[in-house]
Amino acid sequence: MGRLAVSAALFSAALIIEAGLVTFLTFWPIGCELRRVDSLLGFLDLYSIDSNLDVWVLMLLHLLALPLCFIRVAGLIRRHRRRYANARMAIYLICYTTQMALLAKAVLVAVFGSDMLSPGRHGESGLIYLFAAILTSLVCVFVEMLSACALVSGWEEGGGRRDEAGEPLLDKTDPAALQRQSTVAMLLSFSAQDTPLLLVAFVAGAVAALGQALIPYYTGLIIDYASIDQRFEDFQRTCLLLVGVAFGTAVFTGIRGGLFTVAMTKLNVRIRTSLFDALLRQEIAFFTSTRTGEITSRLSADTTTVSDQICLNLNVGLRSLTQAAMVLVFMFKASWRLTIITFILIPAIILICKLYGAYYRELAKAVQNELAEANTVAEESLSSMATVRSHAAEDSARAAYQHRLRLFYRLCLKEALGYAAYITCTTFLPNAVNVVTLFYGGNLVLDERMSAGSLVSFMLYVTSLNGALQQLGDVFSAFAAALGAADKVVELIQRAPQMPDPGGLQPGAFSGHLELRGVEFSYPSRPDTRVLSGVSLSVAPGEVVALVGPSGGGKSSIVKLVERFYLPAAGAVLLDGRDVGLYDAKWLKRHVALVAQEPVLFARSVRRNILYGLEIEDGVPAEEVPSSEDVEEAARLANAHDFIMAMPQGYDTDCGEKGVSLSGGQKQRIAIARALVRKPTVLLLDEATSALDSDSEAVVQEALDRMMKDFTVLVIAHRLSTVANADRILVIAKGQVAEQGSHESLAEAGGIYSALVRRQFSKTTSSASLAASGRSSYVNLPSLNTLAPAAGAVPRPKDPL
Structure with missing residues (x-):
């Protein structure tokens, strides 16, 4: 069933229920008097403050006025959008006015009405029928307001739009509403796992709330026993009871708070784990398009905000709700008239909370986003402090961070101003009600319809109820802030990777034949820029193929x-x-190993860095985890064993964050050992020596030359001396295979590779020129014979660049 159909059904049901019940509750108690009425004046004579006739008339008026607000806009098109907004405003105005009038009627009954519960002989409806009619109207008017506004919004969204059959689109999914529903549903699923713990905490909170309600009750008794009845034994006994109740309340309050704190911590861990797992599932393109600072802000600040606010405010909310319920019972017992008067506070607080909550939710999301931007700027500068310092860019980094903090401050200022206005209203309203309650309660004491102790107890009840209602308002706004922060967290948790899941193939025999067939590729962040255009290449098992060419x-x-x-x-x-x-995926990464240009080491021991991805925690069976001998053998093949053993703790030496305690050559050799310990079939070398000095390059290149003969190798290099011994060299330019062959044949061919060789010796032409001009620009270059002693025999300098 669509959203409009549900809204229409709710609206119709509320109208029928209200009309039927209120009519019955109005005329059934005065049925006998109605039979004797023979004129309009006689009917008016039946009206009194103790009758429901005014409630019935109010019901008729708003039932006639409410449908008119949206009947006129049912067939409008989108150009009359202001009428839709006016219709919603009229619906709110009618419904809120009706509810205020009903509450005013309840207050008048409490102040001036009789104490009769059942109908009387002179048109009195009785308190039961009176308040049943008022409560029925209040609930039905609320439902009518929501459903009528939903109908108007649905017509507005579908106005002027047609489906394929030409029919108007009357229903539309609201993405923001779906996101809120998804957020709430996921948070409930996370919290549902702690249901037993929360139930115990709720029971403890209910007992504590009962104790809080008993404290004013016993306080009033003590005042009566001490000042009015002067019964010393009852006075002492009640004092002892009060002490016992206070102690029990404190114990159960502590139990409730402790259990909710445990639940908060478990929810925090659960959300962080789910978010981190979701991030690990994302494709590489996600991390290139999303800044690290934003991700870490979601993982740290937002998850903490969500878990803390949800559990803390669930604790406070349940406590306040049970406390309000318990207090109301004792308030009705003390004086139902005074209790009705205090209810004028409730709709005002609900309205303020609703308006403030909607505003605060959006503002909280903006604050979290701006804080994430500031964290991104700070993380970018702090993680590259050497670059910042070497370029004396501290001032610009500080300025960028301060700019983001100024924007963050402005949003926080708006948040503070809104909160100040909210607190002002919610602080004034309870105090105003206290004055009214004291005035009317004092009159009841003077008329001897209420004792002084009962009035004191009632005022303590009012204070407790006001505190509970104010806390419920704070909980509402805090929940709005938590949902604002949770929207992005849940969105990331639910984000489906933009790549299909890998298969599960794990063949027993794998030769390592690598092939690309007509590959075209563009990066997701630059979809209009073609990086590869129809590239086809093949690397046979055991073959070493080098990829060279302009950057x-x-x-x-x-x-x-x-x-x-x-x-x-x-x-x-x-x-x-x-x-x-x-x-x-795991099988593939074990048989196809990668050594990148800038290897990343982690803050763990050398041994664990070499074993990275091959430990029991990675799902590798214990019998397949490489042994210490395997680790040392891989390190020897990578020319890393000697310098590792020279460290203070050998293979157990901590590498520091990102391998900060090691040199570039040492990190590169550990990265090579990390690839070799996998005993791969295919080895991918992406500029494995380009960032090294001449001595480190020679050591690393020696390790590479020793091991490349045992694998299928695809190597990328700008230093041509490192690939001269490759079986084949492919020149990649402008996303295509421009040339291929051996070093000698390509060096004498006079093409791109030949020009690259000349440039590395003479430095006459830049890579940009090579990529832009192609072969035709190389004809004026000096011949290879003038640069080398023999044709095709290009010597390898120690530092060719």
Whole structure:
């Protein structure tokens, strides 16, 4: 059933129920008197403050006026949008005016009405029928207001729009509403796991609320026993009871608070774990388009806000709700008339909370977003402090951070002003009601219809009720803030990765034949920029193939596609004739190892950095976890064993955050050992030596030359000396395979590779010129014979660049 159909059904049901029940509750008690009425004046004579006739007339007026507000806009189109807004405003005005009039009627009955519960002989309806009619109208008017506004909004959204059959679209899904529903549903599912704990906490809170309600009751008795009846034994006994109740209330309050704190911590852990798991599932493109500072802000600040606010305010909300319920029972016992008067506070607080909650929710989301932006700026500068310091850019970094903080401050200022106005209203209203209650209660004491102790007890009840209602208002606004922060967290948790899940293929035999067929690729962040255009290449098992060419040609993109960081727009990336997406992800990363240009080490021991991804925590069976001998063998192959053993704690030495305690060459050799310990079949080397000095490059290159003969190797290099011994060299330029062949054949061909060789010796032409001009720009370059002793024999300098 659509949203409009549900709204129409609710509106119709509320109208029918209100009309039927209020009419019955109005005329049934005065049925006998109605039979004797023979004129309009006789009918008016039946009216009194103790009758329901005014409630019935009020019901008729708003039932006639309410449908007129949206009947006129049912067939309007979108150009009359202001009429829709006016119709909603009229509905709110009619409904709120009706509810205020009903509450005023209840107050008049409490002040001037009789004490008769059942109908009287002179047209009195009796308190039961009176308040039943008032309560029925209040509830039905509220339902009518919500459903009527939903109808108007539905017509507005569907106005002027047609479906394929030409019919008007009368229903539409609200993304914001769906997000709120999804957020609330997920938070409830997270909290549902702690239901037993929350139930015990709720029971403890209910007992504590009962104790809080008994304290004013015994206080009033003590005042009566001490000043009016002067019964010393009852006075002492009641004092002892009061002490016992206070102690029990404190104990159960502590139990409730402790249990809710435990639930809050468990919810915090649960949300953080779910969010972190969701982030780990996301594709690489998500992390390139989303800044790290924003992600860490969601993972730290927002999750804490959500868990703390949800559990803390659930604790306060349940406590306040049970406290209000208990207090109301004792208030009615003390004086039902005074109790009705205090109810004029409730609708005012509900209205203020509703308006403030909607405003605060949106403002809280904006504050969280601005704080995330500020954290992003700070994280970017702090994580690259060496670059900031080397360029003396501290002032600009400070200015950027302060700019974000100024925007954050402005939003917080608006938040503070709104909160101040909210607190002003919710503080004044209870005090105003206290004055009215004291005035009327004092008159009851003077008329000897109420004792002084009962009035004191009632005022304590009012204070307790006002505090509970004010806390409920605070809980409402805090929940709005928590939902504002939770929207983004839940959105990230529910975000589906934009890549299909990998397959589960784990073949027993794997030769490592790598192939790209007609691959076209663009990065998701730059969909209009073609990086690879129909690239096809093949690397046979045991073959070493090098990719060279100008920067930005697409070499590293090929490696990223083989690693399945991205999906090609067209074509296929195959391993042993199967698409890489068919293989199990963990199996694939163990048989296809990557050594990147800038290896990242973690704040753990050297041994655990080499074993990264191959530990029991990674789901690797214990018998398949590489042994210490395997780790040392991989380190020896990577020329890393000697410097590792020279460290204070050998393989147990901590590398520091991002390997800060190691040099570039040492980090690179540990990264090579990390790849080799997997005993891969395919080895991907992406600029593995480009960031090293000459000595470190020589050591790392020696390790690479020793091991490349045992694997299928795809190596990317700008330093051509590192790939001269490759079986084949492919020149990648402008997203295509421009040339391929051996080092000697390409060096003498006079093409792009030949020009790259000349540039590394003579530095006559830039990479940008090479990429832009192609082969035709190389004809004026000096011949290779003038740069090398023999044709095709290019010597390898120690530092070619």
